[in-house]
Amino acid sequence: MTNKSYRKLLATATTTTLVASAFAPVVSADAKEFTDVPDRYTDAVNFLVSKGAKGLTESQFGTEKFIKRVDAAILLANVLDLDTANAPESGFTDVPKRAEGAVNALKAANITNGKTATSFGSESNITRGELALWIQRGYGLVGTAELSFTDVKETYEPAVKMLVANNITKGVSQTQFGIEHPAKRGDYATFLHKATQAKELQEEAFNLSIMHTNDTHGHIEDIAKRATAIEKIRAKKPDSLLLDAGDVFSGTLYFNEFLGQADLKFMNYLEYDAMTFGNHEFDLGASENGHKALADFVKGAEFPFVSANVDFSKDDLFTGLQHSEISKEATDGQIYNGIVKEIDGEKVGIFGLTTEETPDISSTGNVEFSSYIEKATETVQAFKDQGINKIIALTHIGYDDSLEFDNDLELAKQVEGIDVIVGGHTHSTLEEPTVNEDGDEPTIIVQTGEYGKALGTLDVIFDEGGVVTNYGGKLISVADQEADAEVLEMLKPYSDQVDAIKDQSIEVKAVSSLDGARENVRTKETNLGNLITDGMLAKAKTINPDTVVALTNGGGIRESIDEGDITMGEILTVMPFGNSLGIMNLTGKEIKEALEHSVSQAPNANGAFLQMSGLKFTYDSSKPAGERVISAEVNNGTDYATLDEDASYFVATNTFTAKGGDGYDMFKKAYDEGRVSEPGYVDYEMFTEYLQTLETVDPAVEDRIVDINE
Structure with a gap:
């Protein structure tokens, strides 16, 4: 496409163009000649009559009358053709006999749970908000939209966005959806009629469903x-793709012990469709065996890898594994620029990218x-040359990482023809997809966060030209799921071995106790705080030799370490969050602002x-908060200077602090401006490695932080 002739994805509450109302009226031979049905309701009422609806009288449909929940349940169950005869008992005690099958079926389909465990609220009028939820759950429509309504609470927001995106309703006014308004029978008829039309349109279009993960970093403890x-x-959705955006390697004892093979076992079992490489997949390159662990990971995979901007040709460990082509018949355990998956008769292209910052x-x-x-x-054009116009970029370049290197937002802006970007690297938790509409066609961007805490889901609808016309996505909390018993049993040999390692010494002894007591690390300098930040600084200097300062929030230090042998379990107790290193480029003024924020609540x-x-x-x-810092000095390599x-x-x-955690807005500003590198x-891991370089572990308090008021 050469112009913006596509329909805008982001509708407003007053203007939507995603779903056309191009259906002929559905007329039933049994339709009544109701005298209270204005023209705007005629088609909708006829549709409901065709589904078994009756008027209040022979001549009155009751268009302007409110509809009770029990009657709404019967109509919805009929329209959705639910199995009302065989659904299990709902447990509600206030449902009349005529509606029991419908209510049972709605509950069994997870469309409604009633008002309480025993009350459906049969005689209550259904509200427009409740109706939105019922339609969202019952129809499974894809769609999201910008809202101008001020009365839509978080509970109802996804459902209302879906209704607006599919042109089912525009609200009761430009600023009010009418969440708490009782729904009228005429409105209900319109909702169901238009929802059915939208469902038929979406079923006729090509629907692509994607599940995705990124930056799992060896966290397989919740793999079940x-x-x-x-x-x-x-x-x-049995045809759903399952994709991973990289950084399976590094981060837990599972990786340290099994070098990715434990992760791979479960990725194969879960039947991933493709993966791209993260920067941490290359962490072992300088080790005695080089990239052998990565090569073994690739060879053992029962899925292909996609990587358009990584060249393995000069590393003999990957000989025969990489193919600079777009493959329509990709082989498991091989690396391609891109692959083609056929889904429901449609060809979908998938290619991979890894951050240029990796070296x-x-x-x-x-x-x-x-x-x-x-x-x-180049790769998008290669897909187009093969007639493929539905294209996914599986990336490990970061959602909003520094433009000095690369990020997904810039990729979407600069490269036309990418429909979906499934990303990683910045550990960005995108609760809803981001849409970029800078080009001729929209691009949907998703990312799940980190450590396998969420499974990302995305549904995309394409028109005949391969343009995204509607979408919907969300993150599913993994912690909220029941563990799969078979997978849990598969995990046990690995978890048993890791548990045993936690009790092992790291072969380093602390001469004295290392102070990580909550009341100390959050109020004053401690020897453990000094030791941890010394290790951070040492590691950061290996990446950027100009790094001169290391900072860590006391809230991230959770326990002390006793005198004597230091175990891996103790270290993991001290720092259980798996925080990653970030290197910020700050002004001295911003550092001073950070110091003021650090001590703003002291001595509390x-x-x-x-x-x-x-x-x-x-x-x-x-002194007053914000006016407490008296002096600050930075080590210039040989001495301290103002x-x-x-x-x-x-x-x-x-990176928690670098992104503004604990209220460090000055760090967040630097992060947002691309002044933070994320190695x-x-x-x-950094702390363990640092301890193992020391002949003696006996840090002291060195007056790095002094409160003269004490």
Whole structure:
């Protein structure tokens, strides 16, 4: 397409164009000549009559009358053709005999749970908000829209967005949906009629369903619950794709012990369709065996890999594994620029990209990385040359990462023809998909967050030209699922081995106790805080030698370490969150603002209180918050020099804090402006490695943080 002739994806509450009302009236031979049905309701009422609806009298349909929940249940069950005869008993005690089958069927289909465990609320009038939820659950329509309504609470928001996107309703006014308004019989007829039309349109179009994960980082402790979430989706949508956007490697003892093979066992079992490489897949490149673990991972995969901008040709471990082509018959355990999947008779192209920053933040060895924009443009054109116009980019470049390197938002903006971007790298939790409409066609962007906490789901509807006309997506909480018993049994040998490792010494002894007590790390300098940040700074310097300061929030240090042998279990207790390393480019002024925020609640305990390395400062807790810092000095390599508010400094921290966690807005500003690099090394791994380099573990409190009021 050469112009914006496509229909806009993001509808408003007053203007929607996604679903056309091009259906002929559905007229039943039994339709009554009701005298209270104006023209705007005629087709909808005739439709309901064809489904068994009756008027209030021979001449009155009751268009302007409110409809009770019990009558609404009967009509919806009829329209949806639910099995009202065989549904299990609902347990509601207030449902009249004539409606028992309908209510039983609605509950069995998870369309409604009633008002309470025993009350359906049969005689209550159904509200427009309740009706929206019923239609969302009953019809399974795809769609989302921008809303101008001010009365739509979070509970109802996805359902109302779906109704608006599919032109089922425009609300009672431009600013009010009428969530609490009782629904009229005429409105109900219109809702069901238009929802049925929208369903028929969507069933005629090509529907693509995608499940996706990213940045799992060896977290397979909840893999049995992830399996359940996947099984539920496949039960409803068996043709769903299952994709992973990289960084399966590094981050837990599962990876340290099994080097990706434990993760691979479950990915094969769950039948992933494709994966791209994350930067952490290359972490072992500088080890004695180089990328052998990654090569073994690829060879053992029962799915193909997609990677358009990574060249493995100079690493002999990957000889015969990579193919610079678009494959229509991809072989498991092989790497392609892109692959083609046929779904319901339609061809879908999938290609992969990995961040160009990888050589700077991982150990890539002889593996080379090229321009993501250039390779994406070439690959999209290759798909189009084969007549493929439904294209997915499976990326590990970051949702909104620094433009110095690459990110998904810029990819969508610059490369025309990508319909969906399934992303990773920035651990961005996109509760709803993002839509980019800068080009001739829209691009949908999704990402799940991190560590397998959520399974991403996305449904996309395409027109005949391969243009996305509607979509809907959400994240499914893995923790909320029941564990699959078979997968849990498969996990046990791995988890038993990991549990045993937690009790093992890291072969390092602490000369004295390392203070991580909550009341201390959140109020003052401690020897453990010094030790952790010293390790962070040492690691950050191997990536960016100009890094001079390391900071970590006291709230991220959860326990002390006793004198004597240090175990992996103790380290994981100290830092259980698996936070990753980030390197910020800050001004001295921003560092001072951060120090003010750190001590703003002193002497009261505060999780935002910073432990630090390469920096020392004094403050006065008796002064007003924001005016407490007296002096600050930065280690210049040989000595400490006064912090220059006009100068720039590279500062290491964890990505939780770098993204504004614990109220560090000045860090968030730097992150949003692309002044944060995310090499991604996990905190407990960095700390363990650092401890193992020390001859003696006996850190002291060194007056890095001094409150003169004490």
